[in-house]
Each structure stands twice: as C-alpha cells, then as structure tokens.
Amino acid sequence: MSTRIILLRAVNVGPAQLPMAELREIAAELGATDVSTYIASGNLVADVPGRAAEFDRALEQAIEQRYGWFRDVISRTTAQLQKALDAHPFEVIEPKYSYVVFLTGKPSAEAIAKAETYETGDDDWRVIGTEMHIRYANGAGRPTMKSDSISRALKVPGTARNLNTVNKLIELAQ
Incomplete structure (x- = not known):
C-alpha cells in the first residue's frame, strides 16, 4: 500500500x-x-x-x-505534490490565485509551442514536467488568458488545484 x-x-x-x-x-x-x-x-x-x-x-x-x-x-505521491509546489515558477501574491494543473502525462514540445501562441494578458502559465503552473493576476474567476484553450492545445488532460488546496492535501497525506 x-x-x-x-x-x-x-x-x-x-x-x-x-x-x-x-x-x-x-x-x-x-x-x-x-x-x-x-x-x-x-x-x-x-x-x-x-x-x-x-x-x-x-x-x-x-x-x-x-x-x-x-x-x-x-x-x-505526497513527495510529487511537494515537488510540484516547490517548482511553482511564479511569485505567489495570493495562494488562491496560483494553481498547479496536474496533467495525465507530459505535453509534447510541439503542443507547448502551440499553447504559447495564445494571449495571456496579465496571467502567466508554464509547464514543468507533468504539471502546468498558472498564476492568475486577478483570480481564476476573472482570467485574462483562455486557460481552457491553452489546456486543449497541450493535448493532455489535467485538473487544477490552487496552492491552498495543494498545501492542505500535502498536510492531510503526511
């Protein structure tokens, strides 16, 4: 187990x-x-x-x-969640505005390049391994980027959790 x-x-x-x-x-x-x-x-x-x-x-x-x-x-694993949290590449101004999207696999370089063509406004995203990291400037409820379009371009399904949730899940798993 x-x-x-x-x-x-x-x-x-x-x-x-x-x-x-x-x-x-x-x-x-x-x-x-x-x-x-x-x-x-x-x-x-x-x-x-x-x-x-x-x-x-x-x-x-x-x-x-x-x-x-x-x-x-x-x-x-707990260690993988912690590693994803530690790798978050953006300044965390408000943890509920920063997300990790846990992907089912690693997107190809071509898919990432296509996703990078989408306008993001004040929001930021980056793929690191099998996670996509997002920082919404004004929160996920008011994004300036089209994260659904970016996710579709990556061609790898995933599910997003804000950093508050990621931290809590690590705590619960320990």
Missing part, C-alpha cells in the same frame, strides 16, 4: 455530481484504506493497493459504471 493523493477532474460541476462520501465508499470497495476527502471537488487521500495507475483506472471505471459519466483520475 502506498499513500496517494488522488485528484478527479471536473466533478461536482454541472451534471457530474459525486458526493464525497460515495467517492470514499468506491475507493474503499477497490481496496483503498485510510480514505479521506478534502472539499467537494474530487480530492481523495488514501493508501491504495497495487500499482497506482491500476488503481486510478479502476476508480475511473467504477465511477463511470455507477454514474454513467467518465472523469479522469490523476494521482501523485
């Missing part, structure tokens, strides 16, 4: 409603122990059996079977 921080993409947005109690239940049914969630946006901390990628795919399938919609599951 290894402790994983498991992030679900786009839950409790629109029709994809997933109560956190049910997410904990599904994870436990798949063999996870010491299961906890943080806020209602698809953050799960658990000790998972076997290989992490196999657990992630099994969780995706179990959610799709139960609810009828697919959502990417992306997991990291």
Whole structure:
C-alpha cells in the first residue's frame, strides 16, 4: 500500500455530481484504506493497493459504471505534490490565485509551442514536467488568458488545484 493523493477532474460541476462520501465508499470497495476527502471537488487521500495507475483506472471505471459519466483520475505521491509546489515558477501574491494543473502525462514540445501562441494578458502559465503552473493576476474567476484553450492545445488532460488546496492535501497525506 502506498499513500496517494488522488485528484478527479471536473466533478461536482454541472451534471457530474459525486458526493464525497460515495467517492470514499468506491475507493474503499477497490481496496483503498485510510480514505479521506478534502472539499467537494474530487480530492481523495488514501493508501491504495497495487500499482497506482491500476488503481486510478479502476476508480475511473467504477465511477463511470455507477454514474454513467467518465472523469479522469490523476494521482501523485505526497513527495510529487511537494515537488510540484516547490517548482511553482511564479511569485505567489495570493495562494488562491496560483494553481498547479496536474496533467495525465507530459505535453509534447510541439503542443507547448502551440499553447504559447495564445494571449495571456496579465496571467502567466508554464509547464514543468507533468504539471502546468498558472498564476492568475486577478483570480481564476476573472482570467485574462483562455486557460481552457491553452489546456486543449497541450493535448493532455489535467485538473487544477490552487496552492491552498495543494498545501492542505500535502498536510492531510503526511
């Protein structure tokens, strides 16, 4: 068993409603122990059996079977979350304005180059390994860049968490 921080993409947005109690239940049914969630946006901390990628795919399938919609599951170790946090390349003026987007893989150089053609205004982003770091000048609710277009250009799905959430997930996993 290894402790994983498991992030679900786009839950409790629109029709994809997933109560956190049910997410904990599904994870436990798949063999996870010491299961906890943080806020209602698809953050799960658990000790998972076997290989992490196999657990992630099994969780995706179990959610799709139960609810009828697919959502990417992306997991990291505590050390990987800490490394992503430490690598954040922008000055953190307000932690809730700075994000790490945990990607399902590493974008190609060509995809990053295409994404870099999009106007960002006062916002900034950068890919480091399998994470995209974002700093919104005025918060995610009032972006000057089109982060959805940039994410599509990268051709790698991901899920974003602000630095407050990343810090809390690291704390919960320790």
